[in-house]
Each structure stands twice: as C-alpha cells, then as structure tokens.
Amino acid sequence: RIAEESERAARIVRNLLAFARRQTAERSPQDVADLFTRVLALRTYEFRLNGVDVEMAFERGLPRVLADAGQLQQALLNLVLNAEQAMRGRATRRLEVGASYVADAGAVQITVSDTGHGIEDGNLGRVFDPFFTTRDVGEGTGLGLSICYGIVRDHGGQIAVDSQVGVGTTFALLLPAYMPTAANEELLVAHTEQGERDYVAAMLAGWGFGVAFADNASAALARYRAGNLGAIFIDGGIVAGDVDAWRAARQAKGGSIPLVLTSGAAQGDVAKFGREQAVALLTPPIELRTVRAAVQAALSHDDFGDGRADANETSGVDAAPAEAGRRTGSTEDSTSQSGVSRTGEYV
Ligand SMILES: Nc1ncnc2c1ncn2[C@@H]1O[C@H](COP(=O)(O)OP(=O)(O)OP(=O)(O)O)[C@@H](O)[C@H]1O
Ligand SMILES: [Mg+2]
Structure with missing residues (x-):
C-alpha cells in the first residue's frame, strides 16, 4: 500500500516536472563552456567562503x-x-x-567531479529517483537530480x-553535439510510445x-509516401500492424530511403522485415552511441557532420544491419582513473 502510494506520488511529480519543463522549451545552439562559466559565477561567493577550489x-x-539555456543551467x-554539499567539512x-x-x-560530454563524501553502492542506482535524499528532514527534497535527469533526457542526452x-x-x-547539415530532408521518427x-x-x-x-502506422505511412525524407526511424510496433503495407510502400519507393528499425523482437514478421530492409537495428535501451551509429549507417558520408576533423573518424560503421545493443557509458576518463572503482552507466 505504501509502495503503491509512493509510486503514485512519484508519478505525479514526474508529470509535474515534465509539464514545467515543456512550458519553457525554447532551444538554440549554446556554448557549453560559456553556459557553465555563468553557472559557476553564481556560486563564486560560496566557493570563496567555503574554501572550494x-x-x-x-x-x-x-x-x-x-x-x-535556462534549463541546462538549472x-x-x-x-x-x-557537489558543494558533499564537500562540506571535508579536508579537500x-x-x-x-x-x-x-x-x-x-x-559533448560534460563532467562535474567533487572530492566529497561519495555515494554508497546501495544508493548509486537511486540518486535519480524523485524524492530520494540522504539529507536530514527539511534539508533537501530529493528532486535536484530527478529534475536534472529529466532535462538531460528532454535534450536527447x-x-x-x-x-x-x-x-x-x-x-x-x-548531449548531442549540434552539427547541422545543409540537407533539407527530414528524418521520420515513428513510435507509438511518446517517451x-x-x-x-x-x-x-x-x-x-x-x-x-508519427505516432501510428497510418500517419507514418502517409508521411513516408509524401517523401523528402533522409531516413526513417520506425519502431517494430508501427510495422507490426501491417508488414505487407510497409513492404509495398518501400517497393513503390524503390526501397531507397534508409530504414532504421527500433525493435526488441528477434523473431517473427517484423524481425524478418528488418533483416530484409533495415540498414540498422536499434534494440532498447536507446543510447546516443547506438543511435549515432545507426544515423551514420543510414546517411551517406557527404550529408553528415559539420566537417569537424574528428567527426569524420566515426564513419567506419557497417552498412549491414548493425546490432546496436547495450553499451555502457564507460569513457576513457572513468576507466583510467585508478581512484574510481566503478564505471558509471549512462541512464
Ligand atoms: N555529488 C554528490 N556527492 C555525494 N552524494 C550525492 C551527490 N549528489 C547527489 N548525492 C546524493 O543523491 C541524493 C539525491 O540528490 P538530489 O539532488 O536529487 O536531492 P537532494 O540534494 O537530497 O535534495 P534537493 O536537491 O532537492 O535539495 C542526495 O541526497 C545525496 O545523497
Ligand atoms: Mg540536490
């Protein structure tokens, strides 16, 4: 009963947070260094007062x-x-x-590291949960990191x-690195689940x-037939209703628009359709690295990236169906630091 109630409360809060975020969603290209510097400027006084380097x-x-900008700064x-709270009273x-x-x-990977008290193993998986807090009553609501998580996810991060x-x-x-191309074709994302x-x-x-x-099969098919698409990201659930219609629609277009199939199913009609038609398969959970690889498999090199030298190095992805499964967010930093025992998994 208590578990049910707290799950209900958590759901209400998640909805409220999502609502609050949507109210102000106004995006433009931002310089991360500049943005973060302005956040730190807000705390200059406290840093000095508490001796934080x-x-x-x-x-x-x-x-x-x-x-x-406002959300990301938040x-x-x-x-x-x-971080400041975790370092209170610590020597370093x-x-x-x-x-x-x-x-x-x-x-773009942004990191924030502190020399604070740390988080116990048992709590590591809970810190992003709404209302999870280890602070004393009246000291913290436990919403800071859940807000953070929501904002990052809303930004595709x-x-x-x-x-x-x-x-x-x-x-x-x-966070996805903004690298617009000259192409005016759209990418179609069709999935029945809004999240x-x-x-x-x-x-x-x-x-x-x-x-x-598109949130249903007929809308997705209609948009597909209308054309001017660079690639399509279709979920298995969208295809499942009428695999034959999709096959026919692709034949009518010569099958030329690259298809990325997002699906967990390994067998059945949809999986067969995927093996025939898809340049990449995305299996849940959806992650930046795997979606990036799928985009690269789908789009020709020329249409891709802003010409950054190292953006070009990532093109060695097979055009054959790439099993883009789970990879953890291990980075060179987190694996090479001898002092850090665990590798964080991106959530
Ligand atoms: N840098 C950190 N070092 C150690 N523990 C942390 C750190 N960041 C978060 N935590 C742990 O995660 C919990 C949840 O953090 P979160 O920001 O969501 O809530 P809070 O800080 O407790 O409250 P609020 O942010 O609402 O004031 C914290 O109570 C703390 O136990
Ligand atoms: Mg907090």
Missing part, C-alpha cells in the same frame, strides 16, 4: 549543443550544489568541471554517475536534423 577544463573548439547548478574541497567531444557518440565513498563523485552528461519517440527525436534534432513525427 574550482578547476575548469573545457576542450577548445567544442561543438555547441542545442539547448534551452541542471548544471543542481549538480554543483550537490575541489570541484572539477569540464567538457569534451566524444566522437563515437557525436556528443544521457547522465551517468561514478562514485567512491570517501573519495568523491563524478557526474557525466552526454521513446520524443527521446529519439530529441537526439536527432540535437544533432541538427529536421525531424518529423
């Missing part, structure tokens, strides 16, 4: 990210406030923030945490593609 490491020439501020108080380009995910008790904590955000559809669409839009949506 701040180190910044922003890679030069970073791509921008398509973001609502997310970063929540991470900074948590060092906050390291930075950003770098992660070519294989086509993403991922967030991960790494921590070692007594040593410190690192939060890492991956999944919005997530894939936010990634694609974050990279600078124009996106069209």
Whole structure:
C-alpha cells in the first residue's frame, strides 16, 4: 500500500516536472563552456567562503549543443550544489568541471567531479529517483537530480554517475553535439510510445536534423509516401500492424530511403522485415552511441557532420544491419582513473 502510494506520488511529480519543463522549451545552439562559466559565477561567493577550489577544463573548439539555456543551467547548478554539499567539512574541497567531444557518440560530454563524501553502492542506482535524499528532514527534497535527469533526457542526452565513498563523485552528461547539415530532408521518427519517440527525436534534432513525427502506422505511412525524407526511424510496433503495407510502400519507393528499425523482437514478421530492409537495428535501451551509429549507417558520408576533423573518424560503421545493443557509458576518463572503482552507466 505504501509502495503503491509512493509510486503514485512519484508519478505525479514526474508529470509535474515534465509539464514545467515543456512550458519553457525554447532551444538554440549554446556554448557549453560559456553556459557553465555563468553557472559557476553564481556560486563564486560560496566557493570563496567555503574554501572550494574550482578547476575548469573545457576542450577548445567544442561543438555547441542545442539547448534551452535556462534549463541546462538549472541542471548544471543542481549538480554543483550537490557537489558543494558533499564537500562540506571535508579536508579537500575541489570541484572539477569540464567538457569534451566524444566522437563515437557525436556528443559533448560534460563532467562535474567533487572530492566529497561519495555515494554508497546501495544508493548509486537511486540518486535519480524523485524524492530520494540522504539529507536530514527539511534539508533537501530529493528532486535536484530527478529534475536534472529529466532535462538531460528532454535534450536527447544521457547522465551517468561514478562514485567512491570517501573519495568523491563524478557526474557525466552526454548531449548531442549540434552539427547541422545543409540537407533539407527530414528524418521520420515513428513510435507509438511518446517517451521513446520524443527521446529519439530529441537526439536527432540535437544533432541538427529536421525531424518529423508519427505516432501510428497510418500517419507514418502517409508521411513516408509524401517523401523528402533522409531516413526513417520506425519502431517494430508501427510495422507490426501491417508488414505487407510497409513492404509495398518501400517497393513503390524503390526501397531507397534508409530504414532504421527500433525493435526488441528477434523473431517473427517484423524481425524478418528488418533483416530484409533495415540498414540498422536499434534494440532498447536507446543510447546516443547506438543511435549515432545507426544515423551514420543510414546517411551517406557527404550529408553528415559539420566537417569537424574528428567527426569524420566515426564513419567506419557497417552498412549491414548493425546490432546496436547495450553499451555502457564507460569513457576513457572513468576507466583510467585508478581512484574510481566503478564505471558509471549512462541512464
Ligand atoms: N555529488 C554528490 N556527492 C555525494 N552524494 C550525492 C551527490 N549528489 C547527489 N548525492 C546524493 O543523491 C541524493 C539525491 O540528490 P538530489 O539532488 O536529487 O536531492 P537532494 O540534494 O537530497 O535534495 P534537493 O536537491 O532537492 O535539495 C542526495 O541526497 C545525496 O545523497
Ligand atoms: Mg540536490
């Protein structure tokens, strides 16, 4: 009963947070270093007062990210406030923030590290849950990180945490790097579940593609037949209703528009259709790296990227159906630091 009630409360809060975010969604290309510097400026006084050393490491020439500046700053501020709180009364108080380009995910990675008390193993999987807090009554609502998670996801990104008790904590955000192309063709995202559809669409839009949506099979087919699409991201659930209609529609178009099938099913009609027709299969959970690989399999090299030197290095993806399954968010940083025992998994 109590579990039911708290699940209900959590659901209400999730909806409220989603609603609040949608009210102001207004995105434009943002310079992460500039944005983060302005967040830190808000805390300059407290940093000095509490003896917190701040180190910044922003890679030069970073791509921008398509973001609502206010929301992204809110997310970063929540991470900074948590770091400050975790370092209260600790001997070493060092906050390291930075950003770098992660070519294989086509993403800007933002990191926030502290030398605070750390997070116990048992709590690591719960910190993004609404109302999860270890603070005393009246001290924290436990909403900071759930807001952060929601904002990151709305932007087509991922967030991960790494921590070692007594040593410190690192939060890492991956956000699509904004690299618009001249192409005016849209990418179609068709999925019956709004959450999944919005997530894939936010990634694609974050990279600078124009996106069209469909939430049912007939709308998806109609948009497909209308043309001017660079690629289509169709969920198995959309195809399942009428595989033959999709086959016919693709034949009518010469099968020329690259299809990425998002589906967990390995067998049956839809899977067969995927093997015949898809340039890539995306299996849940949807992640930046795997969607990026699928986009690259789908689009010809010329249409792709903004000419950044290292963006080109990521093109070695097979055009054959690529099993784009789960990969954890291990980065060079988090695996090479001897002091960090666990590798954060992007959620
Ligand atoms: N940098 C960090 N170091 C150690 N623990 C952390 C850190 N960030 C978050 N946590 C843990 O995760 C919990 C949840 O964080 P979250 O920001 O969601 O809520 P809160 O800080 O407790 O409350 P609120 O943000 O609403 O004031 C914290 O109570 C704390 O236990
Ligand atoms: Mg907090």
